Amino acid sequence: MKEVLGYIDDNNDKFLGELVEFLKFPSVSTRERNKKDVLDCANWLKDNIISSGFETVEVIETSGHPIVYAEWLGAGADAPTVLIYGHYDVQPEDPINLWKSPPFEPTVRDGKLYGRGTADDKGQVFAHVKGAESHFKKNGKLPVNVKLLIEGEEESGSTALMEFLPKNADKLKCDTILISDTSWFADEIPSIVYSLRGIAVIEMTLTGPNRDLHSGQYGGAVPNPANELCKLIAKLHDEDGKVTIKDFYTNVVELGAEETKALESLPFNEKDYTEELGLNGLTGEKGYSTVLRASSRPTLDINGMFSGYTDEGHKSIIPSSATAKISMRLVPDQTWQEITDKAISHIKSLVPDFMHVEIHGHHGGNPVIAAIDSPGVKAASIALETAFGFKSVNMREGGSIPIVEMFQAELKAPAVLMGLGLDGDNIHSPNEKFNLSHYFGGIKASALFLEEFAKVSK
């Protein structure tokens, strides 16, 4: 392993240069206009994986964006197999004006690489490609069999992968699923995530009059969809911060006392957290701490909202329509289909007769629980400590990776969420970044994981 880690130290510049190339593609999967960029990105990634040492590499066409798949099975049928999963698509970059450097022109400042996708997930998944490369270049082989599956739709619901997975369970057969798409609990606290929240997404438009109306001529007599949308959304939480959708909490499994204690004993400073976000205070579901609210309780948030005149100055109208995009984060044993249906039906019941409503669910994903005592978790724990020099902790994560639950169910193998990011990486926000020390350390952690997984699987 010494030579492998040495290769990594010697090739930081090369690894950074390649990641920068990878990040330049605006591979925004949710936007139709970036379809070609997503495809170009997949093809670039394929070429890079080939040059890294994998011989079997495919860009697999799907009903949506392509899947990049590679495998190296040279360790033999008796050796363990690791399936590494990640995604090369990214979140939209807006609001673009808040970026200090352009989102698709990656820029290093102060030891951090800024750009859309640096942490989520291009930087993290690419660390695995480079980890494997380091073994290939030094030893001509990997310590275990490796399958690489990098999709292009994680940020828009993994629809194609959800179709692909059950049909290709044999092809993807493995002993563990390794994923780096999460964050550490804090600086110097590497974390293995054993639970992810699920997600259900809906979009609704209320329509009143069939055109924007003069707010003087018609104001007072005609229902205003923007006012009505506000009234409706205000009804989706009660005074205790609980979501009011009928039967929303029915399937929620409350945490046990022991797990609650373990999570609440993680070193968390609420004052620092609040100040770093520029807030005067926090709020949320009554009866739960901030750590639990952000990781172990279901939520409902407006992600976007628009109606009427939104440009400079003022326009005296009653808008014809008002739209809200809403996401709900889910916890075991809620399911995204169940919650989507409940939300739609509840919201419809709140729409007054004089308003038209159009409402539909987007993609979704179920919450997931992973084992905390699998060989993969042991290997990840050693790899993180060796690569970074800090002991890792086990934690729940508030974000969602919709496909993880399906991976575990279809492949009958445990997932290991060995995150390399930090909460302050601004993922989904302007000025997303990835610390270079986390990138280079992550390449080492990946190389070490393969080595350790071979040992613990014996």
Next chain:
Amino acid sequence: MKEVLGYIDDNNDKFLGELVEFLKFPSVSTRERNKKDVLDCANWLKDNIISSGFETVEVIETSGHPIVYAEWLGAGADAPTVLIYGHYDVQPEDPINLWKSPPFEPTVRDGKLYGRGTADDKGQVFAHVKGAESHFKKNGKLPVNVKLLIEGEEESGSTALMEFLPKNADKLKCDTILISDTSWFADEIPSIVYSLRGIAVIEMTLTGPNRDLHSGQYGGAVPNPANELCKLIAKLHDEDGKVTIKDFYTNVVELGAEETKALESLPFNEKDYTEELGLNGLTGEKGYSTVLRASSRPTLDINGMFSGYTDEGHKSIIPSSATAKISMRLVPDQTWQEITDKAISHIKSLVPDFMHVEIHGHHGGNPVIAAIDSPGVKAASIALETAFGFKSVNMREGGSIPIVEMFQAELKAPAVLMGLGLDGDNIHSPNEKFNLSHYFGGIKASALFLEEFAKVSK
């Protein structure tokens, strides 16, 4: 008068061509980027007024957009003087994608001229320029002294005119103020408006976290400004549709039984009104009919609202901020300063401690009551009936022309609101239009008004 009316009939094509030129300027006063267009429009208008027969025409610079002013005092010091007021600025054109023909490329379809400003107010004010032209061309003079004052900021609060007016009360001295910037009660019911609502406008932004946040990592723990904005706006009306701002109704003068009866006896078909707007039903302040709600009661409407991700698809964020643009229509004796102050102070009291708020008032205007028995009203009534062949009614209008109250107070002369538009003209909306029959009839009504005002003033 026969020759004058004949001149109008003979010159319809010329009048239409000139109006089309006038309409091509995107003179949107609320948008900084259209400043040059507004100025160009003023200069074009000046040239047209000169060619119509006025000798003294000025483009007066102000702190904002210029005022176009012309006068003809050839009737002599003993003859009455009519001040004609209107505006050459227009509302923004968005949402642009809903226009059937481009907003600044005026197009005739089915006897109607479509384009931004056709009815509000370029078409209406230009009818007066052409009415005067018809007298000049046929008689070489006007029946009375005429002062033309056409401003460029009506749609953004008449700020410059409000400064100009008190300083130029002598220059503007007159016996009546004639304004065409309102609509008829219905097809075939020409209307003289004796009351306008006032307007107060505020804009507010709630800010939560200092950047957009990942709704998984932070959702549940961090306050969401979009959700909070909705909660706040929902509190601005009670269940009876009344505005809840503290002391909002204190200065409202309730209508007397006689006036209520007169207004409610105007021929209004609620079913047609509702259907034409594509609505299933109406709503509003409990205890008042639709006609009264739209003309004689104060209101609060969201005109525009935005937060977070508003593009195609979905983005899983807690937005950093959420903004609403709000207008309130006012009735006698509310004042816009009073209501702006009350609204700001009330809204501030509703903002939770954990949110930052920025809130400010835009321009405003006071409600106004005009005499219904002045010589000007008599002249307008005859002029409308002669020009269009229908008897006129007196009514209240829900819209606002902020400057009217100041005109009456500073010039000590009664205003006459001789509107030429229709409610279905889509003013402030896509596909604004002005019926050509109303334009040509309006030119006649203007020419007739001057003639009749000379008679009734004797």
